[in-house]
Amino acid sequence: MAKFALTHIGGPTAFFKLGGWTFLTDPTFDPPREYPSPAGTLVKTTGPAVELADLPGVDVVLLSHDEHADNLDNSGRQLVESGPYPVFGTPEAAGRIPTITGLSPWQETTLQAAGKQDLTITAVPARHGPEGCEPVTGTVTGFVLSGADLPTVYVSGDNASVGVVGAIADRFAPVDVAVLFTGAARAGIFDNAPLTLTAEAAAEAAAKLRTPAVVPVHAEGWMHFSEGHGELRKEFEVKGLGDQLRIPIPGQELVL
Numbered sequence: 378m379a380k381f382a383l384t385h386i387g388g389p390t391a392f393f394k395l396g397g398w399t400f401l402t403d404p405t406f407d408p409p410r411e412y413p414s415p416a417g418t419l420v421k422t423t424g425p426a427v428e429l430a431d432l433p434g435v436d437v438v439l440l441s442h443d444e445h446a447d448n449l450d451n452s453g454r455q456l457v458e459s460g461p462y463p464v465f466g467t468p469e470a471a472g473r474i475p476t477i478t479g480l481s482p483w484q485e486t487t488l489q490a491a492g493k494q495d496l497t498i499t500a501v502p503a504r505h506g507p508e509g510c511e512p513v514t515g516t517v518t519g520f521v522l523s524g525a526d527l528p529t530v531y532v533s534g535d536n537a538s539v540g541v542v543g544a545i546a547d548r549f550a551p552v553d554v555a556v557l558f559t560g561a562a563r564a565g566i567f568d569n570a571p572l573t574l575t576a577e578a579a580a581e582a583a584a585k586l587r588t589p590a591v592v593p594v595h596a597e598g599w600m601h602f603s604e605g606h607g608e609l610r611k612e613f614e615v616k617g618l619g620d621q622l623r624i625p626i627p628g629q630e631l632v633l
Contacts, residue, residue: 381528381554382632385625386425389441389448389535389558389595392432396527397493399436401462402556402594403534404429404453405446412446417564419446420600426627429456437488440466441503441534441558442517443474447599448535465498469516480518496524501545503536506572513566521549528553528633531586535562535573535595542582551587554633558595559609560602576608580616590633592623 383393389403408424429452438457443449443466449457457464460476465486471479480486480500488496499521505514519534531545531552546552561575573595574582583591591613596605606624613622625631 380632381530382630383556383592383625384427384630385592385594385627386427387423387627388421388598390425390453391556391592391594391625392427392435393530393556395522395530396496396524398488398496399432399434400522401432401435401438402532403441403448404438404456405448405450406452406456407450412450414446419564421447421450421598422600423598435462437498438462438464439498439520439532440464440470440477441519441532442467442505442515443470443477444515445535447562447601465500465520467500467516467518482518494524494527496522496527498522499549501531502541503534504538504541505535506537507567507570508538510567510572514572519545521545521552523549530554530556531588532556533558533574533582537571537573537575537578539574539578539581539585543585546585546587550585551589553588554590554592555583555586555588556592556594557582559593559604560596560599561604561608562595562599562601563603564601571603573602576604576612579609580612580618583613583618583621584616589621590623591618591621592625592631592633594625
């Protein structure tokens with residue numbers, strides 16, 4: 378089976394290679410700064426480990442959602458809006474940014490190009506907080522990438538629900554690699570409920586997906602991330618899944 382190689386850039390942003398294709402998730406390349414909004418100020422504490430100009434060619438951008446700066450900051454938005462690469466996201470995001478191709482949950486699209494393997498992208502559900510959060514936090518999406526003789530890769534996007542992961546597992550498990558957006562993001566809304574996976578929920582999600590490799594992102598670099606790699610290591614060890622956790626070093630390629 379082909380290899381999967383990922384470079385974590387920071388926050389939710391990762392660059393990975395699969396089947397000859399190169400993918401970029403939720404682009405955030407701004408330096409540290411604050412992002413005021415009506416819902417509160419988001420504070421970015423670290424810049425990207427790799428600058429966009431230093432990445433080898435990007436083929437496709439996978440965007441969980443466009444409404445929050447910690448998933449699409451100013452430089453990321455400029456990249457997406459300028460349209461140099463195909464960008465897949467939610468139909469709602471496509472309605473706001475014309476360069477985005479919107480995919481509804483369970484909708485598929487296939488990538489084909491000379492010299493690359495055919496690869497199917499399936500949009501999968503995600504929920505950015507507790508049940509009923511969508512009017513406040515917006516609609517988000519995850520993605521499953523699959524193809525003949527390729528690892529099946531799940532990119533969760535900003536999902537906080539283990540139940541949602543269970544529905545994805547029902548269709549795709551076992552998943553070879555799960556890129557989970559963790560960090561238990563909290564913004565003071567919904568009684569300060571987590572808006573992304575907690576460490577405990579990430580371990581439960583890994584068990585449902587029956588995956589041998591969990592690569593956590595979205596666990597550092599922003600002040601509203603309430604949990605980090607220490608909590609992840611602890612929870613995965615408690616559940617007997619410690620060998621499945623692959624924490625990437627920002628800027629260094631992780632090959633699975």
